[in-house]
Amino acid sequence: MKFRLIYPRWKKLDRQTEFHLPPHGPVVFAATLPADWEVEFIDENVEPLPADAAADFVGVSMMLTSQMKRGWEIADHYRRRGIKVICGGIGTMLHAEETGLHADSVFLGEAEGRMEQVFDDWRNNRLKPVYDYFQNHPPTEIIGDARRSILKRDLxxxxxxxxxxxxxxxxxxxxxxxxxxxxxxxxxxxxxxxxxxxxxxxxxxxxxxxxxxxxxxxxxxxxxxxxxxxxxxxxxxxxxxxxxxxxxxxxxxxxxxxxxxxxxxxxxxxxxxxxxxxxxxxxxxxxxxxxxxxxxxxxxxxxxxxxxxxxxxxxxxxxxxxxxxxxxxxxxxxxxxxxxxxxxxxxxxxxxxxxxxxxxxxxxxxxxxxxxxxxxxxxxxxxxxxxxxxxxxxxxxxxxxxxxxxxxxxxxxxxxxxxxxxxxxxx
Ligand code: SF4
CATH class of the missing domain: 3.30.750.200 (Transcription Regulator spoIIAA)
Incomplete structure (x- = not known):
């Protein structure tokens, strides 16, 4: 099974020298995913989003308010093709209600120890519209190393x-x-x-x-x-x-x-x-x-x-x-x-x-x-x-x-x- 994790593009700060750091939220999140899933990461800030819809399940990770509209467009795109979409990240937490109009599922909070259940729900076609772990934090002891292997480092x-x-x-x-x-x-x-x-x-x-x-x-x-x-x-x-x-x-x-x-x-x-x-x-x-x-x-x-x-x-x-x-x-x-x-x-x-x-x-x-x-x-x-x-x-x-x-x-x-x-x- 393949999970495509997407980090939408956003307009960079005017006058700031433009370059891109490897994002942190998506690699921390990726570390929480079930081990039997293949994870493909696309950072739209450094590479184009593939035209194909070759994924079983799609995740959109959003950090910034200025990323949200693009993220919703992406979610709509995959849902029109019959692929379920889950959105998360701190941007999603700030815009939870609007995001719910574009995603099958909205994940609010920190993912450690919680994604096995979410993916099990996907497998059984009972994905919840909202997984609300707002202010319900997992113990920091279970935070693992970020999964940096999903990054295309040359980019x-x-x-x-x-x-x-x-x-x-x-x-x-x-x-x-x-x-x-x-x-x-x-x-x-x-x-x-x-x-x-x-x-x-x-x-x-x-x-x-x-x-x-x-x-x-x-x-x-x-x-x-x-x-x-x-x-x-x-x-x-x-x-x-x-x-x-x-x-x-x-x-x-x-x-x-x-x-x-x-x-x-x-x-x-x-x-x-x-x-x-x-x-x-x-x-x-x-x-x-x-x-x-x-x-x-x-x-x-x-x-x-x-x-x-x-x-x-x-x-x-x-x-x-x-x-x-x-x-x-x-x-x-x-x-x-x-x-x-x-x-x-x-x-x-x-x-x-x-x-x-x-x-x-x-x-x-x-x-x-x-x-x-x-x-x-x-x-x-x-x-x-x-x-x-x-x-x-x-x-x-x-x-x-x-x-x-x-x-x-x-x-x-x-x-x-x-x-x-x-x-x-x-x-
Ligand atoms: S509340 Fe904390 S994170 Fe926010 S600006 Fe102050 S020190 Fe920084």
Whole structure:
């Protein structure tokens, strides 16, 4: 029996260098499928969807709001051919009801320990319209290694340079930052995987460079230290979302190969300045994830913010505009205030202004978005800043003997993150 697992394409962030990371959600999901099924994975972002319908059962995995409409088209396509379709992923969780109009079955939640039953139901023609495991999480002990063997690895490169491999050490997040939807998706409970299982998975990945995609590593100080200490012998180089602002934790992170972090930057406070400085002091670079158009932002604030990013010598910056993704406080508030301009999910790419900002017109915020990219990268273009980051990791690899001189290097961007909401971390 053959299961075709499809990851629909979406429009990439305007002005961001386009490249593709191997997706994480589908390979984690694939690890939960019954062993007797053949799995064919199609990532529409890097290859065309085959015209044939050569599958017994189809799965559509969706992470982003801007992926949803394409995913529904794909589901309709297979169902018209009499093939049953199941949809899942965090995008599906944010758009569950609409997805139910296009799929035979909607899977909500985490798949570990649950797919044998689903496939048994398919075999007996009693697939349920909804498998609802929302907030009903399997124990993290049963999370296995992601099934990366389904990836066509040659497709994930940038000008012949291989991308990072994605891996996760925990699920959930104990914070509830504005305007993030993670608390809606996973509750506010931090759920670490057993460190020894994470280390075994990392060790088995044939790539020296990783992206640890956890929502935020800054959840539990001792857990972070234990994890980083155990990572030291692997000599991997990795990027991640925020790390605890604590010298001992940062020191262990650096020893474990922390390469750079994605850090949300909302304002020009000393708190941000000091945080970036502390990362830099430990040899960890910082890519700012900078959200424009908050209700507190005036035009002058945005201009000051860009000057500040240059002043604190941020290594890279990724600018997005505030987007009211479903099931976020932003959506609820803007909906109540009548400020949402469209619910065409294809426009929810985080580079288009689809709401009425508080202090300027939508058109002016769109111009400020362009201003931010242009001003930050005026003196040193994005490609050059990325090159500098990349060169730094190669130098470290040469020092510790892990450099592999082949066309296997990488450049990464926050844009490949396993996030449904496009928002940025506060911690
Ligand atoms: S923005 Fe990051 S740290 Fe904040 S709630 Fe969301 S996932 Fe957690």
């Amino acid at each position: 994930y490169n940038y000008k012949g340079i291989q991308m990072v491999d994605l891996v996760h050490a925990s699920r959930g997040c104990r914070f509830n930052c504005y305007p993030c939807c993670v608390s809606y998706l996973g509750g506010r409970q931090f759920r670490p995987r057993p460190v020894e299982k994470v280390i075994a998975e990392m060790a088995g990945i044939d790539n020296n460079r990783l992206f640890v995609v956890d929502n935020s590593l800054a959840q539990d100080r001792q857990w972070e230290i234990d994890l980083f200490r155990a990572m030291v012998p692997l000599k991997k180089k990795w990027c991640c979302h925020p790390i605890e602002e604590d010298d001992e934790v940062l020191d262990w992170a650096a020893q474990a190969g922390a390469w750079y972090v994605y850090q949300a930057i909302f304002d020009t406070s000393d708190r941000i300045r000091n945080r970036v400085r502390r990362y830099h002091d430990h040899g960890i670079a910082v890519e700012g994830t900078v959200l424009l158009g908050l209700d507190s932002h005036t035009e002058d604030d945005i201009k000051r913010l860009i000057d500040f990013l240059l002043e604190i010598e941020l290594d890279l910056a990724e600018f997005t505009v505030l987007t009211p993704f479903p099931h976020t406080r932003t959506f609820t508030e803007f909906e109540r205030e009548g400020r949402i301009l469209t619910k065409d999910w294809n426009a929810y790419t985080a580079d288009q202004v689809i709401f009425r900002p508080r202090h300027m017109s939508p058109g002016r915020l769109q111009e400020m978005y362009a201003y931010a990219w242009e001003t930050f990268y005026r003196d040193e273009p994005q490609s050059y800043k990325m090159f500098k980051l990349f060169k730094r990791v190669m130098e470290r690899e040469k020092t510790d003997g892990t450099f592999r001189p082949r066309r296997r290097d990488l450049i990464v961007s926050r844009f490949g993150r396993e996030r449904a909401d496009g928002s940025a971390e506060e911690r």
